[in-house]
Amino acid sequence: MHMTVISGPERRRRWTATEREEIVLASFAPGAVVAEVARQFDVSTSLIYQWRRSAQQSEAMFVPAVATEDEGPVAAAVSGDVLSDSPAIRLELAGGTTVRIAATAPARLVMAVLRALR
Structure with a gap:
């Protein structure tokens, strides 16, 4: 009898909140195509869409902020x-x-x- 043992990382990948945020922000970038972002980060497109929906429905959704000098009144x-x-x-x-x-x-x-x- 022949048996194959598969070792290495578990089948289901775990994404940290920081990784999810990075992927979602990349998918919302101007001109971004979700399929290309999915290939870049090696994640399913459906998972990216799920994370995007979740982020948009969240009451506490944050976006990156940049402090700049005031440009006038x-x-x-x-x-x-x-x-x-x-x-x-x-x-x-x-x-x-x-x-x-x-x-x-x-x-x-x-x-x-x-x-x-x-």
Whole structure:
């Protein structure tokens, strides 16, 4: 009787939260193709889509942030007034659109804007 013993890593791979985040961010990059990202990281495309859905449904989804110098006054979205030299959250969207939210904006307003941009 002949028996083959397969040794090495277990059949089911485990992905750390950091690895998942890296893969999901790569799949959301402008111009990224999920199939290519899957080949790059040697992971199933369906698993990437599952992780993406999970990340989008999460209330506490975070994205990388970069601190930059203020580029001038922040326009208030509601009244059209200009707030001089106030800190702000600046979001750069696809197509060159920029959304700025004053640091003094109420948390409920910030959450509403971020949910609308999802």
